[in-house]
Amino acid sequence: MSTKKLNRGRREFVSKSSKAIALLSFAPTFSLATNKKGKEKIRLVLVGTGVRGLHSWGITLVDPYAEYIEMVGLCDINKKRAEVVKKMIGTKAKTYHSSEFDQMIKEQNPDMAIVTTKDSVHVDYIVRAMELGCDVISEKPIATDEMQCQRILDAEKKNGRKVYVGFNVRYSNDSIEMKRVLDSGEIGKIISIEYQEYLNTAHGASYFRRWHGKSKYSGSLFVHKSSHHFDLINWLLNADPVEVRAMGKLSFYGSNNEFRGKNCRNCEYVDQCDFYWDITKNQEFMKLYVDCETVDHYYRDGCVWDDEIDSPDSGSVLVQYDNGTQLNYSLNAYLPYEGQKISFSGEKGRLDVRLYYDQPWLDEVKSEFRLTTDRKTTRSWVIYPDKGEHGGADVRIKDNFFKPDQEDAIGQRAGSRAGVLSSIIGIAALKSIKSGKPVKIKDLIKL
Ligand SMILES: NC(=O)c1ccc[n+]([C@@H]2O[C@H](COP(=O)([O-])OP(=O)(O)OC[C@H]3O[C@@H](n4cnc5c(N)ncnc54)[C@H](O)[C@@H]3O)[C@@H](O)[C@H]2O)c1
Structure with a gap:
């Protein structure tokens, strides 16, 4: 897309949003978890070091927002992936296996935990982080069934902590x-x-x-x-x-096809399949997923025709x-x-x-x-x-969460x-x- 088009869009957007912007100047300001524990920067841990964690809450957060935050722990069920991500982000944060989540919170004393695991386990980290005294930013969806929803609402009330959701x-x-x-x-x-x-x-x-x-x-x-x-x-x-x-x-x-394999790299139907996808062409995915496969058997190029x-x-x-x-x-x-x-x-x-x-x-x-x-x-x-x-949108949501004294005139910060x-x-x-x-x-x- 040309810069000219982007600029035109921005101008138009700004003029049409003048009402919202006018409102902004009257809105109360807000600082998320700032200095809750008397520290200068918000101390963060990240659980779930896949591609979303790596980019949106890693590379584009840790260095660009270094004035406001400090990443102090990285945690994943696949510790090898957490180590790969540590290098890719270029952070000194200590890495932990998911079974060491409590230990991470104890050792690092974070203000907030950012949860970017697969969806069905968000709840476990959201609830435990609050029990251990942290606020939480969870990626969407916050939960995958109604029991998880209730657990989160109840834990927030019980522990007096706050959960935010990454609705970018x-x-x-x-x-x-x-x-x-x-x-x-x-x-x-x-x-x-x-x-x-x-x-x-x-x-x-x-x-x-x-x-x-x-x-x-x-x-x-x-x-x-x-x-x-x-x-x-x-x-x-x-x-x-x-x-x-x-x-x-x-x-x-799923089952709507005559043939299927386990994953694209090892598939006997490569020539026949319209959905063959060559992960080896993506160096980042190779390091993040393929090189870590032996630990958890997470195949990022799984078959779209999988019966499950x-x-x-x-x-x-x-x-x-x-x-x-x-x-x-x-x-x-x-x-x-x-x-x-x-x-x-x-x-x-x-x-x-x-x-x-x-x-x-x-x-x-x-x-x-x-x-x-x-x-x-x-x-x-x-x-x-x-x-x-x-x-x-991803920059704006991070500004809203991590820069001090942020306004929220149109209520974008989701709980x-x-x-x-x-x-x-x-x-x-x-x-x-x-x-x-x-x-x-x-x-x-x-x-
Ligand atoms: N807001 C957005 O625009 C947006 C975009 C992409 C993804 N997401 C969300 O981000 C989250 C991660 O997505 P992704 O694409 O990075 O997925 P991913 O599969 O690449 O990464 C998930 C990570 O969670 C880890 N994990 C799985 N089970 C775990 C457990 N029990 N304990 C600890 N770690 C565990 C995996 O090892 C993996 O590293 C998802 O919830 C997804 O919905 C949001």
Whole structure:
């Protein structure tokens, strides 16, 4: 994408966000865990040293934010990977095996634990870190079943600590723009939302090569992936989900193929398989995963046709909110292109948002907005992402968490309640798919 386009997008974004920015100057400031234990910098430990830990909470955190934070421990079930990541980040933090988590907290006395393990075990580290006196930043999804959700809410209350969730989507230019338009009241009270998530056969398939395609580890894609989208809607509406109905199916990956192997490198079907992926071409993945395989047998180039894959790769979820809004959401993970289409229908008009990502026939990543307030009045404009991971969102979330005296005028900093209310929609959706019945949120968790 050209710098010119980025700059134009930024200017447009800034002018359209003037209302939100004006609000910022009146917002109270906030410093996360700062000097809780009388120290100058926030002491951090990271548990789960995979690619997300390495980049978003490692390389782009430890050095760039060195004025505010100090990484003092790295922990993983595969200690070899923690050691590789230590080198890649270039930190002096001590490495620990996951069985030494308590010892790490005792020795390093951190203020916060950042949890970036596979989804199904987030809960164990979130709860234990709080019991040992730390606050927590957890990657999404905060939890993969309703018991885990409840454990986290109860532990936070009991231990008087705080859990934050890495909902970076809230910090993207298009999400901020949606928030600005909806909060302006131009389309009035929102009656219904249509939200379509499109994942292509590169990005979509990447989930089915790993633990993400197995519900016991990820809660299904409706939890792992869609928790971002459900959180976005919960946040934009400022409302709570009350009932979920869903239909979904594993229609493309998993057992939907005649042949399968264990992983691409050792597969006898390399020439026949459209999904053959050569991990040896990615030097970072070779060091991070392949060189560490003997320890935990985690094959990063697993087979997308694995029979144990059980997460739906397509489906629709209907959500009823406590303010009367209805969400009609769908996800498909085997499409020829990526993107999203989101439409908000209000009492006074409609906002249509079309997000284009990674489409080879378009020379730019962009989001088209169209606001229609009556049968004659419509206007459209375009928002572009900023530079950096996830369109600049990953830098903003870190600024918000770690720079002192941060403002949070539009409420982007998400806590455990938001984490739980996004995961629980996906959890309820999977239950509804299995039972064929609607699921009430109050039957799953007590907030
Ligand atoms: N917010 C975002 O945009 C975003 C993007 C990517 C990933 N994520 C989240 O980050 C987390 C990590 O994703 P990833 O892509 O790095 O996955 P990954 O599989 O590459 O890394 C996960 C790490 O957790 C470790 N692990 C597994 N079980 C463990 C256990 N019991 N105890 C300690 N460590 C354990 C693995 O060894 C691995 O190093 C996931 O929760 C994912 O949802 C968020």
